[in-house]
Amino acid sequence: MAAAYTLYGSFLSAPTYKVGLMLALCGLKYDYRHVDLAKGQHKSADFLRINRYGQVPAMIHDGFTLCQANTILEYIAEQTEKFAPANGEERQRIREWLVWETDRLEPGINRSRFFERFAKPDQAVVDYHRKWAEMGLGVLDELMEGKRFLVGERPTIADIGVYGVVAHMAEAKFDIGAWPQVKAWSERVAALPGFKLPYDLLPKADQDAA
Template sequence: MSKITLYAHPRSGPSYRVGLALALMSEPFAFEIVDLPNGGGQKPEYKSKSRFGQVPCIQVGGDTIIQSSAILEYLAEKTGKFGAKNAIERAHIHEWMYWDFDRLCPGLFRSRAYTLGFRKAEPAVVEAYRQEAEAGLAALESHLAKNEWLALGRPTIADISVYSGIFYAADGKFDVSKYPGISAWKARIEALPGYGKPADVIPAASRA
């Protein structure tokens, strides 16, 4: 595979998702910070790579890919790691990735953004996202109380995707330690070879 450049922001959950996948897949990459707080995402040069002006984005050769889920799919297929071996497996992985974007990460990431002051909203809206996240965590716990991994009985990009939201849950004042199934699964991911926290996998400087 051509050398990858990851365009990201060190505090972005979806950026961490891609950085973590690259680390777990032992795929070397260069890192470019996109200065989101100062409008870096909206600069024409960056938008020519990432049409919505968002991070993450990866550049591979002359092509760019956006949307963390699409990037994870690409990486799994290219490296042959953490992905599906057939259509049924792919569908089971997708069940969790689509559910994550539908029911879990909006509540977790919005609550984080409200708590840290990145976003503002009326108290009722803040509370609605918090309840959505709590419902998502309860659904996740009910699966992980009985299963080691989200799909296929092995770690996949579905686990990497969901993990990034769980990693940042404490920023939104969610206590995941009260969920034993989620806590045990989180520890299993953190024991995988190559695992790193955001500061390890998304350093603020380019690396070879």
């Protein structure tokens, strides 16, 4: 029997990991469909009917199709009432964090990771994105001073969204120890029941009822 959730993504994709981690932390069963980015499957006609942007992840829940990782996190939180805001103020603070990480944290880390793993451009380009990542990590480290989680004393989708980027720091050749508050926070996220690291969580092929 098919699971209610079907996740389309790639084990190499940090945004896919965000959604996979959310599903795992919520204890939700899901079918997984691997999208081979190297072969251009994300630009195929079949996949574009699922995600018009030609990106991973995408998710289908009971016939409803969703895309963009952070909005999928919001949707799952609404459906399950897990890692969700407790009130309107928390909802706004969570959204602020999710927008900030896509603007100020994710580009520098993810592009630095890409340059280390797949293709290295001119050094000036590499240095620019590394500096951008370091600036974002510095802000995160400063704002985590004296806090357990990003919004209040319990984890929310803000933590899952931001952690999905931070989890790939090592592949981008950043030492998390240089940002002690980020390191301590990441360890608290990793201690949550159901947690798995990216390559332990995301399969390299289609999988049913993960």
